[in-house]
Amino acid sequence: MxxxxxxxxxxxxxxxxxxxxxxxxxxxxxxxxxxxxxxxxxxxxxxxxxxxxxxxxxxxxxxxxxxxxxxxxxxxxxxxxxxxxxxxxxxxxxxxxxxxxxxxxxxxxxxxxxxxxxxxxxxxxxxxxxxxxxxxxxxxxxxxxxxxxxxxxxxxxxxxxxxxxxxxxxxxxxxxxxxxxxxxxxxxxxxxxxxxxxxxxxxxxxxxxxxxxxxxxxxxxxxxxxxxxxxxxxxxxxxxxLDIGGTVKLRKKFSGRQKIIISTELPYIDLTGEDDPAPSAGLPSSSEILRRIEISGVFGMGGAAFPAAEKIKAVMESKSRDKHLIVNAVECDPGLLHDKWLLINRGDEIMRGIEILASCIPFKTVTVAAKNPVGFHLPETVKLHQVRDYYPAGAEKLLVREVVGDAPAECVPAEAGILVLNVQTVYTISKAVLWHRAADRRFITVADLDRRIGRAVRVRLGDGVYETARKILPVAVNVYTGGGIMNACLADDGAVIGEKTNFLAVGRITAFREALCSQCNFCSAYCPVTLHVREIAHYIDDNKQDKAALLHPENCLECGLCSAICPAGRDQARRVKTAKKHIANANTIC
Structure with a gap:
């Protein structure tokens, strides 16, 4: 969808x-x-x-x-x-x-x-x-x-x-x-x-x-x-x-926070209805830690839902001499607030998760990256990296480049010895290892777009999207769900909260007008990976997928910024994703 x-x-x-x-x-x-x-x-x-x-x-x-x-x-x-x-x-x-x-x-x-x-x-x-x-x-x-x-x-x-x-x-x-x-x-x-x-x-x-x-x-x-x-x-x-004059570089970083909502003053709600038992004492061996993480089904909770155990193993097997851990609490999407809530209210569990990972891998540096590091404290062994408030600051490749600096541009971070995990993933690892808790629940942001308010909510995987929305917000006619406010869709009647669900919202939104492109080039100028978005979109409109593929749409972060910034009201992100999917399908056939 x-x-x-x-x-x-x-x-x-x-x-x-x-x-x-x-x-x-x-x-x-x-x-x-x-x-x-x-x-x-x-x-x-x-x-x-x-x-x-x-x-x-x-x-x-x-x-x-x-x-x-x-x-x-x-x-x-x-x-x-x-x-x-x-x-x-x-x-x-x-x-x-x-x-x-x-x-x-x-x-x-x-x-x-x-x-x-x-x-x-x-x-x-x-x-x-x-x-x-x-x-x-x-x-x-x-x-x-x-x-x-x-x-x-x-x-x-x-x-x-x-x-x-x-x-x-x-x-x-x-x-x-x-x-x-x-x-x-x-x-x-x-x-x-x-x-x-x-x-x-x-x-x-x-x-x-x-x-x-x-x-x-x-x-x-x-x-x-x-x-x-x-x-x-x-x-x-x-x-x-003739492509003379080079690529149009990123002109300005887009600060989504200036556009959005979201009041964090509303109380946290736990819809799972269960208390955690006492944690087990001491840390098990590295192999046992990996086994518990794998059995518990811990996945990347930043949106990718990649199995955490596989990512950790890749870093352990990396030939890189210097290894780094980056705990991503940036809340890349400007509509999310539960990552910061976790840092402030579940800091002990997060630190235990960091200790568990450090017992498996000898990290040279351990860094927590956040946009507004107010309200929580870290031990001296953990660095705090404050990320400037722009979108999409928390995207993995951009974050690695900013925190580590000398990481290979084309290399997968885990293969270069860089373990990047969302803060909720680290929290869930501590629950899996010390509490023997399955990764069957998660924290999400639930927001009312019209009233410009939102709160952190703990839910179970598999809970109905509409049922969850009505428990928090009495009026829930149109419910949107997805990875965040920049990547959401109108939920189907039978939609459930899944591994990639970070966001749930109700409200009225304006549809894409799909007016004629004015060639303003904002979509390309604001693209964080400097794609030729306008040209890709034009090729897709003209059904020239092969030409669009030459402009490397596979590098798209799928941040949705090109659609949000377009003054013509065109869904440029959908067009780029179409080109990206065309390349993936062609590679599958080959």
Missing amino acids: NTFPLIKTKLSNERLMSALLLVLLLYNLPRFLKAPGDILTLLLLLVVGLFLDAGAHYMLFKRPVCAVSAAVTALILFTLSPGAPFWAECAALAAALIIGKAIWGGTGKNPLNPAMVGLALLFILTPLKSPAFEPSWYLLPAVLLSLPFLFIRPLAGLGIIAGMLSALLIGRILTVEAVLAAGVFFWGCLVMTDPVTTTAKPAVGLIIGFLAGILAGLAGQPAAMPIGILVSNLLSHLTDW
Whole structure:
């Protein structure tokens, strides 16, 4: 069953476009104050644009969809063509929406900026006023509100701004009035940052942006700037196609805690109804410890559910001279809270679990990794590694890299002598060895997404998901379960709590809108393993699994972040998992 994140970014393409429309209107404020009748002209042009866009979408997709981007295109053309006859603006708009966008497959698939295509035609049809902007202090609000749009393609936007300012400096006309008249921030913040037509590669974007800005500025011709933008669009797509400029690296670590819930003040609940007997005295031999762990069925409780005994044996048999134990209490998923609860409230049992493991393997270091190490104490023999609060900080490969540092990148941690166990797994090992307790129960997080509250709950494996939810939360209509808030699914009526269940929640969530991709590249930029998520998703949509396989989707952590961060509301994680599954199936056949 496909899992998906229950949280999604509040940033959407529709909100971005609405904000862009507002800024574009502010750029026309001096014009409207001088000629109020132009407001009616703009409204008519918007109607024409939406009608043309709906018609083009109907021909392409057999449904009349009006994209907000059509209104943006119309408003950009209107802004840059003061004094142009209405018929010429309509013709340019038709060229922009049909030649600049529709013939390429619609929104998100066009290599050229549609507004620049229309503007280039407009220069052919009629002479245009130059410069397009009249220097006025009324433009300052528009300039200031333009700046946040640099976030989309920062270096490309800054590149064209630097290029235009350099041209003004060379021409010895670098004044505030000249900057406003040239529309430096209009071009740099609102046009060059179009994610569909400008590369996401920082170095390439900076270079082509600077060249477009300085060459168009030095040319001194009104048509030079739209032509420069179109050339930069072609260069962007050429460098992306040839993979020039390297991989887009992780731009920013995503802090899910800022988005989520979850109050930890609610009391812990034990639904198993059993007390533990007194533990056995002393530690058995290493072979007996492994036997008890194996007989008890202890598994990885962080989500993988891998047999713990096999992992421990792999570390014991490793030829690595230095061996390390990492107790993972990071709570990788931002919706989980029971790992920290265990550290605070079951610290003695966890320390006994560490002692048991240390009696089997001579670890060079023993480390407990946690995000917010407040409320619990560790002995001097155990190191505490505080992990920065970002998602997915607790993923095993990322955690090993952060704690050990010199671990082989491509090697399985256990084979390199690094034993990584979830804190609940260590707790369960102590129960298995000293209490002879079978691993038939576990701690999970139960949350109410609407009320933004959650608590740690102890349950039995095999308990019904809906029955468990109703014992904790009286209203439990839609129940979601899975590894966490970033990897959950709507539970079936007969669903039960299994080895991979860490999370159970009720609440209303928004469905994926599956809008057209705007090529913002956030999914790739935020991917913790720097996958080309956007390209993989496009290949899967086009049923080109073999091409998607060349981009190594098998390295996906399945963290769900690409789906949570997508402003188009697309389930990118599902597409990457499809590509990953295709590779696994192909390897099985071979």
